[in-house]
Structure formats: structure tokens, C-alpha cells
Amino acid sequence: MLYIARYVITQNDKREILEDAALLVRGTVIEDIGKAAELKVKYPDEPIENLGNAVIMPGLINAHTHIPMSFLRGYSDDKALMDWLYKDIFPAEAKLTPEIVELATTLSCAELLRFGCTAFYDMYMLEKAVFKAADRVGIRAVLGESVSSFFPSLDAKNIDEFFESFDANDELMKNHSLIRHAINPHAIYTTETAILQRCRQVADEKKIRFGIHMCETKTETTGSLEKNKQRPIAYCDSIGILNENTTLIHMVDINADDIATVAARGCATVHNPASNMKLASGVAPIQEQLDAGIAVGLGTDGPASNNAQNMFREMYLAALLQKLDKQDPLQMPVQTVLDMATRGSATALGWANEIGSLEKGKAADFCALSLDESNMQPVHNVLSNVVYSATGMENIITVVAGKVLYKNGTYTTIDYANILKEAMNLNDWLKNN
Ligand SMILES: [Zn+2]
Incomplete structure (x- = not known):
């Protein structure tokens, strides 16, 4: 044609x-x-x-989302992060079934396609149901179960059971032409060192993407300094989990040393302006990451913290947020923004050889x-x-x-x-x- x-x-x-x-x-x-x-x-x-x-x-590429969370769109807004998570989101998620995840994923895929998005990187639970929906829709996706130290989860009673179900999902996805498997430890403040390292090992063995929420808030940095005596990036580097197959999501509370380490390890990062604004997490320094040679993608984050899966809206917000934050209208020109939503996101999915241009x-x-x-x-x-x-x-x-x-x-x-x-x-x- x-x-x-x-x-x-x-x-x-x-x-x-x-x-x-x-x-x-x-x-x-x-x-x-x-x-x-x-x-x-x-x-x-x-x-x-x-x-x-x-x-x-x-096609625009949504480099970070929790796609089934469309079932919670508008369910809980305008709350402090911990109240939002522990009082509203986690209890609602505990009710989830594979059927609801499949329905919500299909609803989100309809939204992605409506707004010109052709690929996404997902981090959620019951990922087999996400796979079934994405496979039926025919959209391109990188899908990875989120894992933390909290068990039982919806998927597994303990960490060994998690890796068993992970292997089963890997069999399902490994030869798929449009869907790739990933592993996504939730964050360093929810996931112990041994699990982070095991995820890294699995990702390297299977040659799949390793994604993790990183440096989202100042609270995360303070917690890491107390617990690990290091900032989050230095801690991750010291336990050997940063490499070129890594996608670091958010990167809000970062300094020049963090950026230098991430650039040296070849990790990609993802900017989520709507989520960072809605949850009042802060403003990610973007030009500093780009200047260091880091591939920066763009993502919506989940539909409960955005509340859309619209990458056009995300590009608009990314451009304006950086200009306001730096008090500089020269920040984030249109070409840079479009690069993030296409080429940068393609790298964050580990798929830049095929998509993004x-x-x-x-x-x-x-x-x-x-x-x-x-x-x-x-x-x-x-x-x-x-x-x-x-x-x-x-x-x-x-x-x-x-x-x-x-x-x-x-x-x-x-x-x-x-x-x-x-x-x-x-x-x-x-x-x-
Ligand atoms: Zn997220």
C-alpha cells in the first residue's frame, strides 16, 4: 500500500x-x-x-505506563501520594482479576490507538492478561511484571513462585513478533537488594529489558541515604544493576553525579511530566540528561496518575513544564519533544533498531x-x-x-x-x- x-x-x-x-x-x-x-x-x-x-x-511510543490502571481512572485524585496509594489504589488493586485486567488493557489500547500511539512499555501485575489483550489488539508492547518485596502479590505467594510465573510468561512472549518480555522491579524503596540483583541476572540471561521507577521523589532519596548510605543511583550502581538494557523511570530528584553515572552505564530514562505534576513529585531535569548523551523517552505513567494515555498531551506538557521550570522559553523546542516521544522512547523500549522513525x-x-x-x-x-x-x-x-x-x-x-x-x-x- x-x-x-x-x-x-x-x-x-x-x-x-x-x-x-x-x-x-x-x-x-x-x-x-x-x-x-x-x-x-x-x-x-x-x-x-x-x-x-x-x-x-x-507512531508515538509510550515508554512508561501501568496500562490496566484505566479501571481506576478518576477513582482517586487530588491526594497525597501515600494516602492515594495505601488508602485507595492498593485496596482497589487487591480486587483485580485477570478478566478486569484484560478489559482495562483493551480499553487503554483503544485510547492509545485513537491518539496515534503504536507501542507501549508496561509495568503491572497479572501481565499474562495484559499480554492476551495486547496480542489480540495487535499493538506493539514491552510487557513486564512488576515485582517488589511484598508477598503475597496478585501473581505469587513468594519470590520463587513469582519467578516461576515469570518463566511461564517468558515462554509465552519470547518468539512474539510484536510483544517483548521485560522484568520490572517496582522501585528500590519497595524491593530488597537480593531481588533487584536476581531481576538483573534474569534480564541479562534472557536478554530482556530491565525497568524500574527511579529517583521519583525527594523522599526516595532521603530513604536511600538513611538505609543504603548512598543516593539511589549510587546504590544501584554499587549493587551492579545498571547497564545498557536498563530503563530508569522518572529521574526527578537527580544531581550531576547521578546523571554522569547513568550516562556512563548507558541506561535510558523516561520522563512522565503529567504524573510528576499531578503527584507533585517535582520536575525532572531533561536537558541535562540529553546533554550527557542519555536517551530520554516520554511516558504517561498509569491512567490513575495522569489520567490519560494521550502522548500528544504528554508532549505538550513536557515542553511547557521545562520552559516554566527553567524560566527559559528556549528549553524543550518542538524537535526535542518529538524526539523524546519517538526515538527516545524507542530506545527506552530497547527497540530503536525497528521503531521511532x-x-x-x-x-x-x-x-x-x-x-x-x-x-x-x-x-x-x-x-x-x-x-x-x-x-x-x-x-x-x-x-x-x-x-x-x-x-x-x-x-x-x-x-x-x-x-x-x-x-x-x-x-x-x-x-x-
Ligand atoms: Zn509508574
């Missing part, structure tokens, strides 16, 4: 933006990209999908925003419209690995009417269970 549009944002190494351009998609990959007129001549028999006055761009040989993962909408005109700088003007509702098509999963209000792999009906019952389910 030849996809044609007014603009194609490639996000290639030169950050080229093509006008009156086309993407040739065959199977799961992009086989060619260039001027529409030239590609039509080069491939005269190719079927054409002309998206018209639109901008095709790489639209280039020959790369995966055909993309979305397209209509420029006919009133908030998208005129177009002086298409990147500016994408980052500052778009809400994500302008998205008209979402394609993952060459397959159309969403187009003009219709999902091809989700029975949305049914999901909506079930989602509307979640409020009663929570009250009655």
Missing part, C-alpha cells in the same frame, strides 16, 4: 520532513519513502491510500493527523502544530507493523461497542467487590 499525505515527518537522522510525500508499506515494514509523484511512477500497480491534507508521522526497512508503525481541523491551520511549521496545537483527536489512522488498527473512528481488532459497555460497569464492579 502506498500511503500519501501532504507531509511526512520522518524522524530520520537528518530529521527530514517531506512534502507531498508517500510511504510504501509492504508486509510489516516500510519499503520505500519519498515524493508521492515519484513513488507513484516507481510503483504503478501499488494500491493507494491518499490521506490528503494530513501529516504522517512515526519512518525509514526504509523500519517497521511500518505510524499515525496521521488531519490538517483540516481548525486548530491545525495554518501550517507555518508542521512540528509546531504537532507538538503545540494537536490534541491527538486529529488522528485519522493508526498502523502497527503494516496493519491498520484504527481508522476514522473504527477499530479493526477491538469490538469497541462491547468494551465501552463493559467499561461503563467498572464503577459498579469496584463498589460491589
Whole structure:
């Protein structure tokens, strides 16, 4: 299929933006990209999908979420972190079943696809149910069970049982073309050293991603200084869990030494501006991480602390938050923000060789925003419209690995009417269970 549009944002190494351009998609990959007129001549028999006055761009990549938490969207807001977690979130999560996780994951996937997101990195519980939903939807994902020192959990009575169920999930995911397995210890303040090191060992043996919440708040730093006599990053480095297959989520309360260590170990990091603002965690220093050569991705965090899974909204917030924090409008220009949501996030998923840009040989993962909408005109700088003007509702098509999963209000792999009906019952389910 030849996809044609007014603009194609490639996000290639030169950050080229093509006008009156086309993407040739065959199977799961992009086989060619260039001027529409030239590609039509080069491939005269190719079927054409002309998206018209639109901008095709790489599918956005949500580098950190707890995807089934859409079942708690709006359930508990405007509370202090510990009250929010211990009084509202943890008791509600204790009621979870695989069926609810599957439903909530599908609901979240519908939201991701609606807003042009083609891949996500999840950290939650009952990950087998997340897998079932993501597999059925056909979205790209890195899925990893969260683990801490607290047992029994929803998945296991003890740590050995956790690793047994982890191995079973690994069998399920290891040869999947769109879903990869990961291991995600929750955080250093919830997970003892021996478990962190065992997770690292498993990740290295299986060559999978290791993700962990890191340096989210000042309280976390204070706790680590008391318990470990070191700041969180120094502690993690001393126990040998930081390497190039590591994704550090949040990185709010960090200093120059922390950044130097993370850069030296080759870890990727993820910025979650909405969650950091809503939970009043603080502002992550982003330019400092980028200057040190760290790949910084962008994520929404879970739908209970955001409360959306909308990466357009996240880009907008990321740009504005850094400018305000530094009192400097030059911070976070549009190209930097889009880089985080595409190329940076692709690295945070450990998948940068296939996704994050639209280039020959790369995966055909993309979305397209209509420029006919009133908030998208005129177009002086298409990147500016994408980052500052778009809400994500302008998205008209979402394609993952060459397959159309969403187009003009219709999902091809989700029975949305049914999901909506079930989602509307979640409020009663929570009250009655
Ligand atoms: Zn999180």
C-alpha cells in the first residue's frame, strides 16, 4: 500500500520532513519513502491510500505506563501520594482479576490507538492478561511484571513462585513478533537488594529489558541515604544493576553525579511530566540528561496518575513544564519533544533498531493527523502544530507493523461497542467487590 499525505515527518537522522510525500508499506515494514509523484511512477500497480491534507508521522511510543490502571481512572485524585496509594489504589488493586485486567488493557489500547500511539512499555501485575489483550489488539508492547518485596502479590505467594510465573510468561512472549518480555522491579524503596540483583541476572540471561521507577521523589532519596548510605543511583550502581538494557523511570530528584553515572552505564530514562505534576513529585531535569548523551523517552505513567494515555498531551506538557521550570522559553523546542516521544522512547523500549522513525526497512508503525481541523491551520511549521496545537483527536489512522488498527473512528481488532459497555460497569464492579 502506498500511503500519501501532504507531509511526512520522518524522524530520520537528518530529521527530514517531506512534502507531498508517500510511504510504501509492504508486509510489516516500510519499503520505500519519498515524493508521492515519484513513488507513484516507481510503483504503478501499488494500491493507494491518499490521506490528503494530513501529516504522517512515526507512531508515538509510550515508554512508561501501568496500562490496566484505566479501571481506576478518576477513582482517586487530588491526594497525597501515600494516602492515594495505601488508602485507595492498593485496596482497589487487591480486587483485580485477570478478566478486569484484560478489559482495562483493551480499553487503554483503544485510547492509545485513537491518539496515534503504536507501542507501549508496561509495568503491572497479572501481565499474562495484559499480554492476551495486547496480542489480540495487535499493538506493539514491552510487557513486564512488576515485582517488589511484598508477598503475597496478585501473581505469587513468594519470590520463587513469582519467578516461576515469570518463566511461564517468558515462554509465552519470547518468539512474539510484536510483544517483548521485560522484568520490572517496582522501585528500590519497595524491593530488597537480593531481588533487584536476581531481576538483573534474569534480564541479562534472557536478554530482556530491565525497568524500574527511579529517583521519583525527594523522599526516595532521603530513604536511600538513611538505609543504603548512598543516593539511589549510587546504590544501584554499587549493587551492579545498571547497564545498557536498563530503563530508569522518572529521574526527578537527580544531581550531576547521578546523571554522569547513568550516562556512563548507558541506561535510558523516561520522563512522565503529567504524573510528576499531578503527584507533585517535582520536575525532572531533561536537558541535562540529553546533554550527557542519555536517551530520554516520554511516558504517561498509569491512567490513575495522569489520567490519560494521550502522548500528544504528554508532549505538550513536557515542553511547557521545562520552559516554566527553567524560566527559559528556549528549553524543550518542538524537535526535542518529538524526539523524546519517538526515538527516545524507542530506545527506552530497547527497540530503536525497528521503531521511532519512518525509514526504509523500519517497521511500518505510524499515525496521521488531519490538517483540516481548525486548530491545525495554518501550517507555518508542521512540528509546531504537532507538538503545540494537536490534541491527538486529529488522528485519522493508526498502523502497527503494516496493519491498520484504527481508522476514522473504527477499530479493526477491538469490538469497541462491547468494551465501552463493559467499561461503563467498572464503577459498579469496584463498589460491589
Ligand atoms: Zn509508574
